[in-house]
């Protein structure tokens with residue numbers, strides 16, 4: 475395998491963490507998209523309990539908190555992200571309702587049927603879309619919602635280069651109708667799906683990384699792992715630019731039945 479198409483899990487986690495701690499978002503998305511996804515969710519009140527799984531430093535969590543009542547717990551594997559998450563919540567005066575905790579999406583610290591909403595932007599791929607939908611369902615009340623964003627194919631056929639890249643990085647990537655069917659089979663009514671606009675990748679995810687990459691390479695000069703990681707990031711950006719007609723992120727919103 476060439477260095478360019480190493481998937482992210484093959485790099486040093488501390489380096490990845492350091493890199494992503496310096497950008498506002500750890501995945502494609504935007505305030506507008508979070509608000510749009512929220513618009514499909516009904517019946518949230520001050521008594522609601524929301525979980526944001528794979529919350530990262532929490533940029534989307536803070537948007538949720540500013541647009542809904544209720545309590546939110548963000549869960550992420552990386553303590554550095556959770557520290558930034560909690561200081562963001564503090565700065566925005568949301569500490570009373572919003573709390574970040576270190577934990578794994580494979581072993582979530584929630585009670586059965588305790589949640590009104592499960593949120594997860596750009597993170598469910600870590601457990602796998604189908605497995606996440608199935609395993610997390612028990613934490614939702616009947617009538618509760620799940621809202622996740624997930625990389626998806628837009629077409630049935632696509633060029634080899636991009637097909638091979640994703641088959642290596644995340645073989646569970648699939649078309650939108652297949653993902654919707656998986657959601658239905660996992661016991662949710664598919665409520666809405668929509669494609670994240672390109673600005674979620676270009677403006678909000680990739681552009682802020684460019685200055686961070688320069689600084690990161692300066693700091694880790696001569697470190698082959700760091701250099702490979704940045705080369706991989708740049709390759710991913712170039713692939714997106716070239717093949718964005720064939721794939722992108724999609725929000726899937728479902729209601730537990």
Ligand code: SAH
Pocket residue numbers: 498499500501502503527528529530531532533534549550551552555577578579580594595596597600
């Ligand atoms: N939701 C954020 C972060 C997306 S990046 C955003 O949209 O900006 C994916 C996140 O999943 C990272 O923060 C990573 O630390 C987290 N993650 C990876 N594996 C995880 C696991 N097993 N349990 C919980 N979080 C995990």
